[in-house]
Amino acid sequence: MADPETRLDQMVKKLKENECRITPQRLAILKILAFSEGHPSIENIYEQVKVDFPTTSLATVYKTLTLMKELKEVLEIGFADGSNRYDGNKPYPHPHLICINCRKIVDPDLTTLADMTQQLAQDTGFRILNHRLDFFGICPDCQNKK
């Protein structure tokens, strides 16, 4: 994982390049994204922003995340049940390992995935632009708790 400060600078730079203003609320949200180890939800980010900016609206959080998503600086991990999560540290497609018990999300190493994608493109003629790979299971911590 990149250094959070560096990551924050990258995101701020991207905003400036696109002539977007650096507001206190935006900066606070970017900080949360850059410094978060996990994969926070909208609600989670909202709660954290409100510590420093209690009047922040939920709509602002949605709008900022949508903006960063468009600028390819945040990866949205959307689930069908609406429990979306966000990753501001690795804003490119990568596999996830998700514990269905404690909701923890881990980023595993899967070097063979690139080979698999290339093979698939060759076999099917598709031009592959993106992917989404999630494994669901029980993490070691939760297995031990039983």
Place this chain on the structure above:
Amino acid sequence: MADPETRLDQMVKKLKENECRITPQRLAILKILAFSEGHPSIENIYEQVKVDFPTTSLATVYKTLTLMKELKEVLEIGFADGSNRYDGNKPYPHPHLICINCRKIVDPDLTTLADMTQQLAQDTGFRILNHRLDFFGICPDCQNKK
């Protein structure tokens, strides 16, 4: 792909085993699922049912699909934007190849996925129960249309 008639029988049998009634609406929905080549949406299924049963309610379609999902006879491919699709032919996790232009969904062969899953379980200690693998791109048809 299995023979649609056989697949239909399997699903009807599963309903009977679980003491669920075989109503005309349910049978119609099961037929659509068994005979569909693609991966129909809720709306798509709803439109098809209404050809034979014009008074069918959308809620009935939702309830039948939820039921079949619980009985593990239908796979729900849910997307964050709400554009869910259903697969009654291969109701177990498998990779998808999705055209972002025409929305076509293809089931590719990826034999290495099983190896990958096992490797991952070994490396991380997770007990992996399920997975979801989607590749997004442009299908050969859409590439040629340009």
Place this chain on the structure above:
DNA sequence: TTCTTATATGATAATCATTATTAGTAAATA
């Protein structure tokens, strides 16, 4: 520093897919 103005915010209303409710209907069994 102050001014200017387009952009961002906050509060709330609107949207829309899905779920819950409920009175009435009909499948299954004897």
Place this chain on the structure above:
DNA sequence: TATTTACTAATAATGATTATCATATAAGAA
């Protein structure tokens, strides 16, 4: 064919996300 009770149809409710718009403010210019 009668009885039981799960199922259906119609509609209301829900809840996450998006749109609206008056107000506030970031950032460049004077």
